[in-house]
Amino acid sequence: MKLFDTFLTGLSTGSIYSLMSIALVLVWRSTRVINFAQAGQAVLSTYVGYEIIVRTNSFWFGLIAAMIAGAAIGALIDFFFMRALFKRVKSGPIVLVAPVVATLGLLGIIQAITGFIWGLDNKSITPPVTTGGFTIGDRTLPFGPLNLLIVVAVTVSLLILAIIFQRTNIGLSLRASAFSPEISKLSGIKVDAIRTFGWALSGAAGGLAGILFVSNSALNPNAMDVLLVFGFVSAVIGGLDSLIGAVAGGFVLGMAINFAVAYIDTQMIFPTTFLILILVLLLKPSGLFSRSKGRRD
Amino acid sequence: MTLVVNDLTVDHGSIRAVSSVSFTVPTGQLATIIGANGAGKTTLLRALSGLIQPKSGSATWQSNSILNQPPERLARAGILHVADGKSVIAELSVKENLSLPTLWQRDKKSAKSSLDSVFQIFPRLAERINQNAGTLSGGERQMLAIGRAIVAKPKLLLLDEPSLGLAPLIVEQIFQTIKRLQTEMKLTVVLVEQNAMSALKIADEGIVLNLGKVVAVDSAQKLLNDPAVKAAYLGF
Ligand SMILES: Nc1ncnc2c1ncn2[C@@H]1O[C@H](COP(=O)(O)OP(=O)(O)OP(=O)(O)O)[C@@H](O)[C@H]1O
Ligand SMILES: [Mg+2]
Numbered sequence: 001m002k003l004f005d006t007f008l009t010g011l012s013t014g015s016i017y018s019l020m021s022i023a024l025v026l027v028w029r030s031t032r033v034i035n036f037a038q039a040g041q042a043v044l045s046t047y048v049g050y051e052i053i054v055r056t057n058s059f060w061f062g063l064i065a066a067m068i069a070g071a072a073i074g075a076l077i078d079f080f081f082m083r084a085l086f087k088r089v090k091s092g093p094i095v096l097v098a099p100v101v102a103t104l105g106l107l108g109i110i111q112a113i114t115g116f117i118w119g120l121d122n123k124s125i126t127p128p129v130t131t132g133g134f135t136i137g138d139r140t141l142p143f144g145p146l147n148l149l150i151v152v153a154v155t156v157s158l159l160i161l162a163i164i165f166q167r168t169n170i171g172l173s174l175r176a177s178a179f180s181p182e183i184s185k186l187s188g189i190k191v192d193a194i195r196t197f198g199w200a201l202s203g204a205a206g207g208l209a210g211i212l213f214v215s216n217s218a219l220n221p222n223a224m225d226v227l228l229v230f231g232f233v234s235a236v237i238g239g240l241d242s243l244i245g246a247v248a249g250g251f252v253l254g255m256a257i258n259f260a261v262a263y264i265d266t267q268m269i270f271p272t273t274f275l276i277l278i279l280v281l282l283l284k285p286s287g288l289f290s291r292s293k294g295r296r297d
Numbered sequence: 298m299t300l301v302v303n304d305l306t307v308d309h310g311s312i313r314a315v316s317s318v319s320f321t322v323p324t325g326q327l328a329t330i331i332g333a334n335g336a337g338k339t340t341l342l343r344a345l346s347g348l349i350q351p352k353s354g355s356a357t358w359q360s361n362s363i364l365n366q367p368p369e370r371l372a373r374a375g376i377l378h379v380a381d382g383k384s385v386i387a388e389l390s391v392k393e394n395l396s397l398p399t400l401w402q403r404d405k406k407s408a409k410s411s412l413d414s415v416f417q418i419f420p421r422l423a424e425r426i427n428q429n430a431g432t433l434s435g436g437e438r439q440m441l442a443i444g445r446a447i448v449a450k451p452k453l454l455l456l457d458e459p460s461l462g463l464a465p466l467i468v469e470q471i472f473q474t475i476k477r478l479q480t481e482m483k484l485t486v487v488l489v490e491q492n493a494m495s496a497l498k499i500a501d502e503g504i505v506l507n508l509g510k511v512v513a514v515d516s517a518q519k520l521l522n523d524p525a526v527k528a529a530y531l532g533f
Contacts (some may be wrong), residue, residue, distance in 0.1 A: 172396065173397075176393070176397055182348065182368075182384075184386075185369045186380065188397070189400060
């Protein structure tokens with residue numbers, strides 16, 4: 001039974017990691033930027049959601065508000081910050097360093113702002129369903145309505161994302177712009193605008209991840225820092241470039257952490273995370289789920 | 298109603314790649330730009346399609362300046378650059394590659410018909426419609442790259458070494474297709490080539506570039522028979 005229980009909690013944790021992982025991959029594949037600011041974007045979006053929940057007493061309005069806020073913040077960052085940065089920084093080693101410094105700087109700024117507005121203490125979000133576990137007979141599972149809600153919400157948004165990417169014109173524009181900005185531009189696609197849209201999608205995913213994450217724990221300006229780490233490791237497991245890989249990576253990491261905690265020790269969260277990261281980097285640096293691009297010559 | 302390039306200079310940092318280049322291509326004509334490696338041919342095309350900013354000079358198409366404009370705007374205005382190296386997106390299918398220019402076209406019916414016309418010109422692409430572009434042969438990839446430009450309804454076609462790395466028979470086919478496009482779709486074509494012989498055979502005019510400078514401009518016929526050009530670029 002322990003095996004099954006652990007699987008269930010892994011599912012719920014993994015789904016949130018997947019979302020954060022997707023948020024990072026969406027930006028990475030279109031801009032080659034590891035967006036450290038995402039931890040700030042997600043936390044700010046979650047505070048917006050929190051305010052809406054306090055005012056409307058509706059978790060769902062809060063969730064939608066967090067996603068909208070996330071999308072807006074993402075788009076604004078790209079439009080006013082990243083575009084200007086890449087206009088100036090075009091070649092040389094600085095191209096690799098500048099985005100890291102810039103997004104880390106943004107993270108600091110956003111966290112300072114949220115701390116200033118909301119304080120450093122923990123706020124809590126009341127989830128729309130009970131946090132207890134389902135019961136089978138006299139046994140209570142470590143998986144309850146809230147976990148189910150999380151898994152369902154993530155699954156639905158992943159499906160929506162998949163439809164956007166595979167079935168819509170904007171999805172094709174997003175993929176084309178990520179694979180080859182130059183060919184896309186030469187084909188008449190407004191790559192800059194598409195990129196901003198990608199940042200918005202990423203922000204929305206981050207906002208959703210944020211509000212789901214804290215519905216199970218507590219909200220403070222640094223609440224998303226660990227989630228960023230898990231999301232990043234998930235993305236690396238998935239190969240950084242692949243959305244399917246990001247999702248799979250999230251679940252792999254979620255499962256691994258939960259199993260390590262259940263069967264070894266509660267202290268195993270970070271050792272497991274980094275053990276997996278190092279193993280992937282050593283054995284298959286292109287990610288466990290990378291596909292070959294076809295023939296190369 | 299022509300492409301007019303006047304005194305165009307383009308630098309890569311401290312390297313002068315294109316130096317005071319001037320030439321004119323009348324509407325509906327096919328001009329080929331030939332020259333050895335590093336002559337500045339690619340750089341010239343990239344400046345004309347908005348991928349790089351020139352240092353000085355001017356270039357107009359139908360009397361409108363085309364320099365320092367975003368490439369996507371020029372593409373939408375009918376200036377289509379097919380970059381060198383079989384420029385297709387390997388991760389996307391043939392159909393998706395061809396669809397890129399339809400994403401912004403308002404008239405969906407005519408977008409569909411331009412897709413169909415590409416399949417008529419290159420039936421091979423129709424057979425491989427759902428295949429990833431990365432799995433195509435070199436010749437097929439070149440067809441796909443040109444096909445994508447056709448879907449965008451070009452008026453001015455800038456082709457960078459379409460023959461690169463292709464077998465002579467395929468090169469012949471591609472060049473015949475380019476000639477056909479020029480006459481049937483009334484395109485103006487700038488064809489950059491190392492394969493000077495084949496290019497001059499289908500071209501109306503030839504421009505010879507050397508170390509960033511124009512060293513000869515003449516009708517393609519004359520250049521084909523010019524002893525100096527023969528010696529330097531045609532290899533006999
Ligand atoms: N991105 C770049 N940075 C620095 N120098 C460059 C760059 N691109 C081209 N050059 C230089 O500019 C000059 C012209 O290059 P260009 O690619 O335009 O030549 P080309 O005629 O297209 O050559 P090829 O026939 O080999 O394709 C060369 O000396 C090249 O080294
Ligand atoms: Mg070249």
